[in-house]
Amino acid sequence: xxxxxxxxxxxxxxxxxxxxxxxxxxxxxxxxxxxxxxxxxxxxxxxxxxxxxxxxxxxxxxxxxxxxxxxxxxxxxxxxxxxxxxxxxxxxxxxxxxxxxxxxxxxxxxxxxxxxxxxxxxxxxxxxxxxxxxxxxxxxxxxxxxxxxxxxxxxxxxxxxxxxxxxxxxxxxxxxxxxxxxxxxxxxxxxxxxxxxxxxxxxxxxxxxxxxxxxxxxxxxxxxxxxxxxxxxxxxxxxxxxxxxxxxxxxxxxxxxxxxxxxxxxxxxxxxxxxxxxxxxxxxxxxxxxxxxxxxxxxxxxxxxxxxxxxxxxxxxxxxxxxxxxxxxxxxxxxxxxxxxxxxxxxxxxxxxxxxxxxxxxxxxxxxxxxxxxxxxxxxxxxxxxxxxxxxxxxxxxxxxxxxxxxxxxxxxxxxxxxxxxxxxxxxxxxxxxxxxxxx
Amino acid sequence: xxxxxxxxxxxxxxxxxxxxxxxxxxxxxxxxxxxxxxxxxxxxxxxxxxxxxxxxxxxxxxxxxxxxxxxxxxxxxxxxxxxxxxxxxxxxxxxxxxxxxxxxxxxxxxxxxxxxxxxxxxxxxxxxxxxxxxxxxxxxxxxxxxxxxxxxxxxxxxxxxxxxxxxxxxxxxxxxxxxxxxxxxxxxxxxxxxxxxxxxxxxxxxxxxxxxxxxxxxxxxxxxxxxxxxxxxxxxxxxxxxxxxxxxxxxxxxxxxxxxxxxxxxxxxxxxxxxxxxxxxxxxxxxxxxxxxxxxxxxxxxxxxxxxxxxxxxxxxxxxxxxxxxxxxxxxxxxxxxxxxxxxxxxxxxxxxxxxxxxxxxxxxxxxxxxxxxxxxxxxxxxxxxxxxxxxxxxxxxxxxxxxxxxxxxxxxxxxxxxxxxxxxxxxxxxxxxxxxxxx
Numbered sequence: 032x033x034x035x036x037x038x039x040x041x042x043x044x045x046x047x048x049x050x051x052x053x054x055x056x057x058x059x060x061x062x063x064x065x066x067x068x069x070x071x072x073x074x075x076x077x078x079x080x081x082x083x084x085x086x087x088x089x090x091x092x093x094x095x096x097x098x099x100x101x102x103x104x105x106x107x108x109x110x111x112x113x114x115x116x117x118x119x120x121x122x123x124x125x126x127x128x129x130x131x132x133x134x135x136x137x138x139x140x141x142x143x144x145x146x147x148x149x150x151x152x153x154x155x156x157x158x159x160x161x162x163x164x165x166x167x168x169x170x171x172x173x174x175x176x177x178x179x180x181x182x183x184x185x186x187x188x189x190x191x192x193x194x195x196x197x198x199x200x201x202x203x204x205x206x207x208x209x210x211x212x213x214x215x216x217x218x219x220x221x222x223x224x225x226x227x228x229x230x231x232x233x234x235x236x237x238x239x240x241x242x243x244x245x246x247x248x249x250x251x252x253x254x255x256x257x258x259x260x261x262x263x264x265x266x267x268x269x270x271x272x273x274x275x276x277x278x279x280x281x282x283x284x285x286x287x288x289x290x291x292x293x294x295x296x297x298x299x300x301x302x303x304x305x306x307x308x309x310x311x312x313x314x315x316x317x318x319x320x321x322x323x324x325x326x327x328x329x330x331x332x333x334x335x336x337x338x339x340x341x342x343x344x345x346x347x348x349x350x351x352x353x354x355x356x357x358x359x360x361x362x363x364x365x366x367x368x369x370x371x372x373x374x375x376x377x378x379x380x381x382x383x384x385x386x387x388x389x390x391x392x393x394x395x396x397x398x399x400x401x402x403x404x405x406x407x408x409x410x411x412x413x414x415x416x417x418x419x420x421x422x423x424x425x426x427x428x429x430x431x432x433x434x435x436x437x438x439x440x441x442x443x444x445x446x447x448x449x450x451x452x453x454x455x456x457x458x459x460x461x462x463x464x465x466x467x468x469x470x471x
Numbered sequence: 472x473x474x475x476x477x478x479x480x481x482x483x484x485x486x487x488x489x490x491x492x493x494x495x496x497x498x499x500x501x502x503x504x505x506x507x508x509x510x511x512x513x514x515x516x517x518x519x520x521x522x523x524x525x526x527x528x529x530x531x532x533x534x535x536x537x538x539x540x541x542x543x544x545x546x547x548x549x550x551x552x553x554x555x556x557x558x559x560x561x562x563x564x565x566x567x568x569x570x571x572x573x574x575x576x577x578x579x580x581x582x583x584x585x586x587x588x589x590x591x592x593x594x595x596x597x598x599x600x601x602x603x604x605x606x607x608x609x610x611x612x613x614x615x616x617x618x619x620x621x622x623x624x625x626x627x628x629x630x631x632x633x634x635x636x637x638x639x640x641x642x643x644x645x646x647x648x649x650x651x652x653x654x655x656x657x658x659x660x661x662x663x664x665x666x667x668x669x670x671x672x673x674x675x676x677x678x679x680x681x682x683x684x685x686x687x688x689x690x691x692x693x694x695x696x697x698x699x700x701x702x703x704x705x706x707x708x709x710x711x712x713x714x715x716x717x718x719x720x721x722x723x724x725x726x727x728x729x730x731x732x733x734x735x736x737x738x739x740x741x742x743x744x745x746x747x748x749x750x751x752x753x754x755x756x757x758x759x760x761x762x763x764x765x766x767x768x769x770x771x772x773x774x775x776x777x778x779x780x781x782x783x784x785x786x787x788x789x790x791x792x793x794x795x796x797x798x799x800x801x802x803x804x805x806x807x808x809x810x811x812x813x814x815x816x817x818x819x820x821x822x823x824x825x826x827x828x829x830x831x832x833x834x835x836x837x838x839x840x841x842x843x844x845x846x847x848x849x850x851x852x853x854x855x856x857x858x859x860x861x862x863x864x865x866x867x868x869x870x871x872x873x874x875x876x877x878x879x880x881x882x883x884x885x886x887x888x889x890x891x892x893x894x895x896x897x898x899x900x901x902x903x904x905x906x907x908x909x910x911x
Contacts, residue, residue, distance in 0.1 A: 038538055038601055040592035064588055066543050072588060073541040098478055101513040103506050103625045104544060104608055122570045130562045130612045148504055148512060152480035161478055168544055172570045185543045
């Protein structure tokens, strides 16, 4: 992609309204623009990141046996009256009346809607277990939206819903999601810590929040340092096997949020205790028969008996993750994208646009990166080198290929790794393999 | 994908509320379920189709130089007050008040929003031309929603917006979209006819609707039969070249909707005149400075003069297309998906689930299709052959591999092409290449 043809409105100044790093950097890097309080438009660079996050979430959900659906954003109030949540939800629910005077709402979540689908279309015990998820925009009318996409009103969420015949089977579904979440965050280059969370009226221990570590995170986590050594990618996991030992290995190590941590009773302390900042990016939750009972969702067992569905819900803040990843991965110069979610794999900085030699080396670099299956943003603007360098650092692509008149004469380029600033002087022939090697 | 693990709630009975073929078939094939008047949930099979349509639209937009963004569904009323459309739009606009009493709306389209982004972030003539698009849910509060996803209230639309310095450049942007639209529909296996449309207050001839031919379509089209022989794939097109001759070749041939067609004055008649039913699936439109003038969106020219942006908008009904394709491609038994948008490339019908030989041949077929990069739905249910055949015809996958006890003994399967019912008795070794060959 040539930058002269792209829409990348970077900002030199830090916007005054942005209080946290990710918000500042997303505005400065031309990723998003505010469309209203807590509502954002995603510009081309931001949209690419959002899509790459989405793709990882889709892949890991499907690997874990969940099926993608898409429920609408607008829901009927009557559906929420069945569960009793229409009155209970409070002012965060955006309530709407259509032209015929029917009460509707912009979905803040979809338990009722998915339970309705199950109730209408699942008849037999043989149709279970099922796990359906979607990635859809939600709206929660936060009283004081802030922190950019980290706490927006309109936000993109992945919400999965499992349905099982009994608690034991539901626990298997829960464990599957637990592992899928670990894998999802690991693939994004994040270190996630599962924290036991309030389970609400159901009781039991099947409720976890996933917090990723980020120096500028909003909450403080106290955890057994050995959690950092766990295999978060869950290499070689077999979802058809017993996941209980994996989940137990993770949950047996201490981890608590600030408000639950008590130094007196915590089982770890001193150098064994990791105290770090983090950001909540997911929540998994077993809610039993709460919705199936209220809405009459059951299946027939072999003996004809009706059995209420046991449900769980599993959320990941997809748009929030774009911000959370930046909180975890940035420096003073800008964003440092993990390879897996970077909007482009590499950038090309042509230091002397208009110089025939530099132009041809830069074009050749673009072509070779493409041929290798990499996505590349080529800064072919007629701008000063300083502007190009600082924009490229700001948008944080993992690799930069810098083409200058000195090296160009001998077909040499400078290859810079954004994460550590390491620079290599290489022939163009060697630069592409060097990038590819680092990714495998 | 094993059907026993999938969520595919097919219906034997035709739902009473469905008046047209696509609506009936989408319900019966378990693609969608109604969530409210004109509001649908997309179940796994439907979601796959929606994604494949989206992917083609994305690819063709990007090939034509447009960049993907994502604007929010909720918009501020004040933005629409700038253009004057907040009052003008009427009761189809879903108006909403948030918890702070601010007037908002669920976007029915995005001209104001994209113009705001351009106004704020494009400064110089050098930043043009630009074409930005998104695929996002819209809401139009139709008084009488019907025909399933063909005329829903919440619907998925691709809307692109071009911005240029003057009319001549805007015409190039328009022509680019014209060609991209032809290609998009052609890739979906559809025959699209561009009809000159009302251009509204701007005047000029830069407004076309795209209608695809479908025997059960809602409108009647009268057109020069030679349009059917045109190269709709626009093979070898160069978007950087002059597209005017291509566009002129298409638009010089007569085509008119029923209400505009006058047999007395039409330049073609008799056997040269094609009279067919069709469905509108796209609209492209040059609107000049309508929004940039109202909202003050301009750029600086080399001499410092400010120039208003010349805009166009380009819509494709993405969710509507799922229905429209079915209207164009079905028979009494069900849907007949074109290869490019089929939810799975092939289905496997195991006629005797539980029989070790049939099970192993069916499993081998699934494995080979996967290995060849094809997506496959394997009906491994313990159901009668008749149920499996009719479900497979209903959901309309392009190919069926039928595994029965007779052929299984000699590793032979029946390969059925859904479109024409043609059946071949083949060894499993030959079936996969046969599918692959037909697709290239």
